[in-house]
Amino acid sequence: MRVAIVIDIINAIFEFIFNVLNGALDPILTQLAEIGFREPVVQFMLINAILGLSIYMTLNCGLFSLANAGFMAVGAYVSVILTQKYDAEFGLSLLGGALAAGLVAIPIGLPVLRLRSVYLAIATIGFGEIVRIVVLNVDTIATDLFNPDEPIELTFGARGISRIPKLTETAHLVFFLILMGYLLYRMQRSRFGRAMTAIRQDEKVATTLGINVVYYKNMAFILGAMIAGVAGGFSGHATRIITPKDYGFDKAVDILAYAVLGGLGHWSGPIIGGMALKAIPERLRYLNEYTGALTGAVLLLIIIYLPSGLVSLGQPSFWRRGGRFEGARRLAGIGVALIVLTNMLPLRNLGSDEVLLGLEYWHLWGLGAGVGLIYWITSRQPASTGGRFSLPMSAVTGLLALGLIIAGLIGRIDQPGDGYYVLVFGLLLATAAGVIPYAPQHTETPPAEQVEGSHA
Amino acid sequence: MDINVPQQLVNALWLGGLYSLFALGYALIFSVLGLLNLSHSAVFACGAFVGLYTACGDEVFTTTCTELDRPIWIVIPAAMIGAGIVSVAVDRVAFWPLRKRNAPRMNQLISSIGAAALLVNLLQIQFGAAQQRFPFGSIPNDPVSGLPVVITPIQITALVIALGLMFALRILVKRTRLGREMRTVAFNERVASLLGVNVDRTYMTAFFIAGALAGAAGMMYGLAFNSMTPFMGESVSLKGLTVIVLGGLGSIEGAVIGGFLIAAIEVFSVALGRSDIRDAFVFLLLFVILVVRPRGLLGQGVEDRA
């Protein structure tokens, strides 16, 4: 009796939260749909963000584990079977999936977490594959073992489970993500978080500090598995069908990419990375066969030029690194790169008639090369007197940007496409970079104490 | 259940040769750079397509290959050179900028994934996603007569070439100046450069050799099954990884033995009628080896890799 009341109250609270969230999300979702991200896409972006968090749990503890796709599979299958076969409530089925993933993680973690770096990565890949194969064959094996007369159908092998009720709502995902974000934020400042940081930095030192390394590593592994299990449950109920191959090696590697792409320095990194890796290919979908190639190229560019991930873009220190001169140089470089990129095959989507103010593509190549040349000539070394980075470049790009923006505003460009926006943005960046003033390069010597500490 | 054991052994032998050859490239890059190069399987597919293009000419871009412009044997050297060049390009684009900056290994792993995605998609753009094949009858695919087992000339060729290349690689690493150079760079770049080694060139050489081995494996895989798709690397990618772990990361002999072992497990579990769970055996073995003996079967610890 009392229990029932408590459950009712909890349900009412959740309902209230989700109603409020839904109200707040509605306009945002409408906006997102306008620019090409419809609700299912947004849902998968959010699921990716949760997956990013799950691998962050382990990476943050220095564990290079690729097991999350496997745990995701466990969570997805368990929660789908719970809702579909046993009519469990969605919340309970998610919990069931998370617990199942956590339970599987315990016996796996104990032997495997002794391994380091690449070895751990490979062992966990092996685990992921075993999960996939077990899910694939559990029906036939169970039938052989227990009930030869009547086939047992649990996972339906390679065909997968179909006709799954679509229970995942965007509000659920947002709520869970906020909750997790908050918990991780708190965790990073707690004893637990500090212990993990210590282990990541140096396991031996952590041991000498009295930190129970085995315990923390396993906790991180299990928590990561549970988060992945929840993500699996959400993803299972976001599509109508799940098959074992959705959770294979490719998925495992994808999840790792979310974390590395977003950046490991901060818990928001994997969230951003996960969303970006869903959003980029989605946004480029209209390029058809070029989508995959361009996504690969974008991944390469980010990993090479943003070694600390996308989050570093939001850190002022990234832009200030090496002084204003270097910062301006970096901005200008990105600007010129974007201008040149506009000319690249897939982005030539300038306006609906694919011709911008009578400019042909080769004109744009010329423009990119011209701006690049001015940049190259005028930005060699900081003058000892200080000054501005490259006024000639700013003049050229500024006028062009202004012209394009006006043309866009007065409707001279029919339905501006991606190419138009990229071009204008690139020109604006280059303009801004060119007018940044920098001080003369300082050559004063630091105090002597610093030199003593230097490495010689 | 009766299995034709000699026949299955023969099957395991030539398939194992291909696996080993593929895994050797993985092992070489791991031993010189301490890096898992996940684009290796894409290079494998590139090799097969370079070979196909060399033999068939432009028609592979639009339709399938209907007749050969050049003799069939040319595909293997072409695949090796082509894949070698692709592999060097991958190094320059995906690894070199990170290496220069001393980026963490994990970033290099991800950039190799980016490179793999890029390569596979470029192949798809060029050659289409559909299966490509050599014209019927252009590959000597009739079993050699007079033998107690069924084996085709192409399978024999594959085995011979695989064994030859493995032997050559072993001599190269253990006995030559280039081999000493690579082992020195693997041990310590700084010391190597103080001895006059151009470290960047050493890396490029290692990547070329690894790529050439993958290309040879890819081409012979394509020939043996007469089927090539841009995604053909996926099926061997994980196997290659398993092979080098089984043999001991970075150990050349280990990669060879591991390749034959994996092929044997695969072939025999298929013959036993459990093809559905053959991969489970492989990964279970991988898992157990890692937990019980992480060095692999022949690995001798870190200081002796190469």
Added chain:
Amino acid sequence: MTTLLQIKELQVSYGAIIALRGISFEVHLGQVVSLIGANGAGKSTTINTLSGLIKPRSGQVNFEDQDITGWRADRVTRRGLVQVPEGRQVIAPLTVRENLEMGAYLRRDKAEIEQDIQAVFDRFPRLKERHHQKAGSLSGGEQQMLALGRALVARPKLVMLDEPSMGLAPLLVNEVFAIIRSIKEEGKTILLVEQNARKALEIADYAYVLERGQIRHHGPADELRQNEAIIKAYLG
């Protein structure tokens, strides 16, 4: 006397930290020149900059009247400046013999390389006994000998030794310096970076004293050995 190596106003910084504040010195053909100074004075930075492992911020390095400033390490070695790095740094997974062969990496004259390797074995009989052993299994003293032998096989025009006595027992230190002396007597030009100022000044013809990235004193080694300030700071 011919000037082999000439350094002018060399400045090196690690980010904001300046390690060398404009040092200048010269090494003449056939001389043993020593750089001495305390930990962190900039000795190793100097030698690594000369070797091309660190790029200088400004200044010039001339070798045989050729400007080699900012050259990559392998090119510098090719030019004939060979460094024996600090902490010995033998190539552990290679055998003793292979280590010596790596020393001759840039040479193509097989017969003469073989002679030079035999000469190293004659000089260090202990290496000959262990020629088939992995270099990593040698003792500290043996490793230092192998590192020296490896440099000699390269037939350098100038040998740069970075702290050859570091981490060795006193008895072995004497042995190492005896070897350096014998190399000197063969007419090799040596740049010796050493914390053990007493030993370094015994063997050197000329010495520079580094302090906080600057040259504080310099002069013929026997003069420096008499210098009050130096006795107090480094020999006391």
